[in-house]
Amino acid sequence: MSIKIALAGNPNSGKTTLFNALTGSNQFVGNWPGVTVEKKEGRYKGDKEIEIIDLPGIYSLSPYTLEEVVARNYLIDEKPDAILNIIDGTNIERNLYLTTQLIELSIPVVLAVNMMDILEKNGDRIFVDKLSEALGVPVVEISALKSNGIEKAIGIAAEEARKNMAIVPKHSFSGPVEHAIAHIEELLLHDMEERYQRWYAIKLFERDDKIQRKLGVPQDKLDHIENDIKSCEKELDDDAESIITAERYDYIGKIIGTVVKKHKTSDTLSDKIDRIVTNRILALPIFVAVMFVVYYFSVTTVGTWATDWANDQLLGDDGWNFLGIDGLFIPGIHAAVGEFLESIGCAEWLTGLINDGIVAGVGAVLGFVPQIFVLFIFLAFLEGCGYMARVAFIMDRIFRRFGLSGKSFIPMLIGSGCGVPGVMATRTIESERDRRMTIMTTTFVPCGAKLPIIALIAGAFFGEAGWVATSSYFIGVAAIICSGIILKKTNMFAGDPSPFVMELPSYHMPTIGYILRSMWERGWSFIKKAGTIILLSTVVLWFLMSFGNIDGQFRMLAPEEIDSSILAGFGSIFAFIFKPLGFGTWQLSVAAITGLIAKENVVATLGMTYGIAELADADAGSDYWAILASSIPAIAGYSYLVFNLLCAPCFAAMGAIRREMNNTKWFLFAIGYQCALAWAVSLCIYQLGGLFTGVVGFNLGTLLAIAFVVGFVYLLARKGKAEAREVVMA
Amino acid sequence: MRTLQDAQIGETVTVAKLTGDGAVKRRIMDMGITKGVEIYIRKVAPLGDPVEVTVRGYELSIRKEDAKMVEIN
Numbered sequence: 001m002s003i004k005i006a007l008a009g010n011p012n013s014g015k016t017t018l019f020n021a022l023t024g025s026n027q028f029v030g031n032w033p034g035v036t037v038e039k040k041e042g043r044y045k046g047d048k049e050i051e052i053i054d055l056p057g058i059y060s061l062s063p064y065t066l067e068e069v070v071a072r073n074y075l076i077d078e079k080p081d082a083i084l085n086i087i088d089g090t091n092i093e094r095n096l097y098l099t100t101q102l103i104e105l106s107i108p109v110v111l112a113v114n115m116m117d118i119l120e121k122n123g124d125r126i127f128v129d130k131l132s133e134a135l136g137v138p139v140v141e142i143s144a145l146k147s148n149g150i151e152k153a154i155g156i157a158a159e160e161a162r163k164n165m166a167i168v169p170k171h172s173f174s175g176p177v178e179h180a181i182a183h184i185e186e187l188l189l190h191d192m193e194e195r196y197q198r199w200y201a202i203k204l205f206e207r208d209d210k211i212q213r214k215l216g217v218p219q220d221k222l223d224h225i226e227n228d229i230k231s232c233e234k235e236l237d238d239d240a241e242s243i244i245t246a247e248r249y250d251y252i253g254k255i256i257g258t259v260v261k262k263h264k265t266s267d268t269l270s271d272k273i274d275r276i277v278t279n280r281i282l283a284l285p286i287f288v289a290v291m292f293v294v295y296y297f298s299v300t301t302v303g304t305w306a307t308d309w310a311n312d313q314l315l316g317d318d319g320w321n322f323l324g325i326d327g328l329f330i331p332g333i334h335a336a337v338g339e340f341l342e343s344i345g346c347a348e349w350l351t352g353l354i355n356d357g358i359v360a361g362v363g364a365v366l367g368f369v370p371q372i373f374v375l376f377i378f379l380a381f382l383e384g385c386g387y388m389a390r391v392a393f394i395m396d397r398i399f400r401r402f403g404l405s406g407k408s409f410i411p412m413l414i415g416s417g418c419g420v421p422g423v424m425a426t427r428t429i430e431s432e433r434d435r436r437m438t439i440m441t442t443t444f445v446p447c448g449a450k451l452p453i454i455a456l457i458a459g460a461f462f463g464e465a466g467w468v469a470t471s472s473y474f475i476g477v478a479a480i481i482c483s484g485i486i487l488k489k490t491n492m493f494a495g496d497p498s499p500f501v502m503e504l505p506s507y508h509m510p511t512i513g514y515i516l517r518s519m520w521e522r523g524w525s526f527i528k529k530a531g532t533i534i535l536l537s538t539v540v541l542w543f544l545m546s547f548g549n550i551d552g553q554f555r556m557l558a559p560e561e562i563d564s565s566i567l568a569g570f571g572s573i574f575a576f577i578f579k580p581l582g583f584g585t586w587q588l589s590v591a592a593i594t595g596l597i598a599k600e601n602v603v604a605t606l607g608m609t610y611g612i613a614e615l616a617d618a619d620a621g622s623d624y625w626a627i628l629a630s631s632i633p634a635i636a637g638y639s640y641l642v643f644n645l646l647c648a649p650c651f652a653a654m655g656a657i658r659r660e661m662n663n664t665k666w667f668l669f670a671i672g673y674q675c676a677l678a679w680a681v682s683l684c685i686y687q688l689g690g691l692f693t694g695v696v697g698f699n700l701g702t703l704l705a706i707a708f709v710v711g712f713v714y715l716l717a718r719k720g721k722a723e724a725r726e727v728v729m730a
Numbered sequence: 731m732r733t734l735q736d737a738q739i740g741e742t743v744t745v746a747k748l749t750g751d752g753a754v755k756r757r758i759m760d761m762g763i764t765k766g767v768e769i770y771i772r773k774v775a776p777l778g779d780p781v782e783v784t785v786r787g788y789e790l791s792i793r794k795e796d797a798k799m800v801e802i803n
Contacts, residue, residue: 060760064753093786094762238765241756242748246764249786274789283776393791397777400793501757501796504782504789 002049003161005154006075008102009086010095011057012505014114018086018144019054020517022154029521032056032070037432046151050158053080059094061101063210066432075105076199081161082108084153086144089119089126090506092260096135096252103137103169104202106195108160111139112153117146118508123263134255136170145511166195171251176235177243180228181205188221205229206241270386270506278390287394290387291413298375298414298421304448306370307418315363334359349556357542362535366527368420368652373523375414375421379428380518384510388428389502396500402481403488404441405434405500411442412480416473419443419653423660424522433493437484439660440670443649444479446472449599453644456603460625461637468638472645479646479677486715492669525659537651538597544570545594562605567593580701581643581679582636582686592643598650633695639686646678680708734769734783734792734800742770743802750799762786763800 007022009015019027023042032039040054055074056067063069075083085102087095092113102109113126132139138156142149172178184201192200203211204225212222229240236243267275277286297303313320317335322328331339337359341351382388392406399408407429415422422442429435446454450472458468487493548557548565557565563586571586574593578584591605606628629637648654648671658667687705690696737743745767748755762785763769770784780793 060756062753062756062760064756091788094788097760097762238747239751242759242765245756245759246766249762249764249767278773278775278782280774280776389791393775393780393782394777396791396793397775397779500780500791500793501754501761502791503761504791506789 002051003158004051004053004080005082005084005157005161006053006055006080007084007086008055008071009057010059010088010098012503013086013088013095014144015054015057015086018150019052021144021147021150022052037067037070044154050154058098060098063208075107079107082110082157084110084112084157086112086114089113089115092126093252093256097248100171100248100251103135103167104199106166106199108164109137109167110153110157110160111137112142113139114142114144116141117143122268125261127259131259134170134259137167173247176232180232183228184225187225188217202244206244273507278393283394294378295413298371298378303371303374306374307367310370311367315367334363352546352556357539358535362538368418369523369527371418372421372424372526373519376519376522377515379425380515381510383428384514386505386507389504392502393504402484403437403493404484405429405431408434408438411438412445415442415445415447417448419447419649420656423653423656424526426660427522436666437487437493439657440673441480441483443653444646445476446645450645452600452603453641457637457641460628461634475642476645482716489718526656541597581639581682582690583632583640585631588640595644596648596651602644635689635693635695636686639682642685643678643682646681647675684708731801734797734802735794737771737802739771739773742768744768745800746803747801748799749801754796755799758796758799761790
């Protein structure tokens with residue numbers, strides 16, 4: 001008979017390490033239904049009959065955070081056969097707080113006390129026999145890192161699961177509380193199996209509205225128990241939730257005295273590190289230095305070398321020498337596939353589809369993989385060693401002003417190199433709301449691939465003026481800040497405020513295994529995406545770009561014939577949409593669309609569509625710039641630049657957004673928002689800028705632009721729902 | 731009534747009561763800041779907010795705005 005064991009514990013208690021040690025490679029990572037909280041399941045290495053479910057790391061079973069709701073719904077609805085509760089021995093007091101709640105569920109609980117080695121090094125001791133006796137559940141000492149004691153822990157958990165005895169919690173609350181709980185059980189829960197009554201009764205006592213709804217308690221009975229709760233609150237002079245929480249901690253405080261022997265500690269190494277790293281004066285310089293190192297390696301140097309190598313040599317046309325030895329030349333995949341297809345006499349259109357559509361398209365995306373891996377090594381290290389929590393601590397003040405988290409800084413910094421790893425770096429943000437907001441705004445930062453567009457516009461229209469690039473970054477940052485302020489006031493982001501009451505875990509050296517595993521898990525999810533949705537998108541776009549009607553004949557086109565392609569036809573339609581923005585030519589429209597494959601394509605496509613294919617480089621001669629500059633006014637050129645900076649990113653980044661949102665509606669909202677914002681801002685720039693410079697007359701577009709500006713200012717300045725409530729309360 | 735927001739760095743204070751309601755209050759309590767517990771104020775973030783405190787043997791970061799909910803003796 002198969003047994004389900006749920007792994008529960010606080011964040012940073014070593015739960016993930018334990019899960020990996022128990023399941024080995026034998027695991028499945030997904031998301032809990034409907035939410036982006038990670039769901040991991042696996043089978044125990046030593047006994048395939050034992051299924052292990054890794055619950056999200058939680059501090060409590062309150063109804064307020066997503067992770068806690070996911071965990072407790074799983075525990076009360078699915079009723080696993082046992083709970084293995086992992087406890088950080090160095091932080092036992094707070095860890096046991098969750099334990100007191102788990103025990104009340106009446107599912108067999110086994111306690112695994114982790115990090116005993118660190119505890120002993122500090123000179124502390126935990127008497128596990130006494131702890132077991134006090135709590136009434138088995139307690140095992142383990143070291144998840146060294147895999148010590150984990151077989152024993154899982155063995156006992158399986159044994160307890162088979163016995164399936166109802167646990168009777170050894171802790172009780174004070175008289176008035178117990179009285180009220182007994183009354184609630186009697187009045188509302190007598191139909192329920194007796195062992196499960198207590199947990200529900202406590203939740204009803206706490207006025208947990210999610211449980212009230214789940215049980216469908218009628219209003220008159222709620223009013224009835226409300227009287228009991230009120231009289232209890234009056235007697236103990238506090239509200240129900242506070243009473244329960246405080247009494248739990250008081251109970252733990254009592255048993256801790258007999259169970260733990262604490263050595264009088266001077267400062268630990270972690271304390272000493274922290275004193276320097278988050279020092280009032282040194283914190284910011286250290287933060288800048290750390291960010292510089294991460295950026296320098298994953299964006300400027302190693303990551304870019306790896307990406308360029310992957311794009312040009314491995315996947316592209318240039319080829320490479322194995323281990324750098326001259327004789328061992330290995331051609332690039334694009335070139336090799338091309339030659340191969342030619343040698344077997346493959347039809348021209350099929351060669352085009354395979355090589356220019358699939359290989360080049362997916363290759364452009366897979367080329368980011370090395371860079372992503374480099375970045376994730378750094379992020380895994382920062383998270384694993386405990387610095388990431390300090391990043392939030394240091395940056396929180398700035399970012400929360402516009403509805404983001406202190407941790408939003410890292411995705412945005414990375415996003416200035418490439419939006420794909422930038423979006424994926426949002427993984428480190430716990431709050432669902434902050435994460436979504438960060439995902440939506442990260443790609444506003446001009447990434448590396450947008451630089452050629454900036455160079456082109458600056459060169460063609462503004463005599464290579466430096467302010468064009470500077471203003472691009474400024475607009476990107478302004479878009480983030482304004483979006484944050486506007487979005488946090490909308491209903492979508494209003495909801496429960498995400499509490500920023502955050503544990504700052506002790507510093508410790510993460511293991512190589514942890515870093516590599518974390519890197520691989522995140523990188524792999526990106527590779528999978530490249531193989532599916534991005535593949536499809538690039539093939540479709542390639543088709544639209546490469547086929548068309550020429551002289552009444554539908555056929556494949558040469559690169560310079562792109563103006564006859566189906567895409568050019570679409571371009572004319574889109575040109576209509578872009579007309580009020582000042583760049584309503586099909587060439588510019590098509591170029592913007594091909595930018596969806598990769599932003600570099602915008603420049604290349606413009607080269608092709610203006611009929612100068614050989615000049616399709618960013619450093620092309622001024623002839624090409626002159627043709628471009630003569631086609632639209634300078635203000636429209638700037639409007640075009642801004643549109644490309646803010647609109648939907650490339651397929652690779654959209655794939656990353658889709659993956660991180662894990663929800664089609666949110667994905668479409670993010671892309672739609674980005675495009676709409678890009679359109680509105682470009683419109684304002686062209687219409688109002690054009691009006692001032694005298695290029696554009698007063699027209700319907702001007703009115704629309706003025707309306708946008710007014711609406712924008714209103715959205716920025718209006719009171720949000722949360723703020724409005726505060727005002728009423730005050 | 732003094733609140734945690736008013737406490738000085740290096741000070742050790744005892745919690746008298748928690749005010750307010752909802753998610754943030756519950757979270758503060760879940761993290762171990764309950765009536766009667768001792769809190770040591772370790773430091774303030776470089777930009778003046780949030781503060782880092784030691785409670786029940788571990789380090790916790792809390793915004794000054796939320797610290798207002800914690801009344802101290």
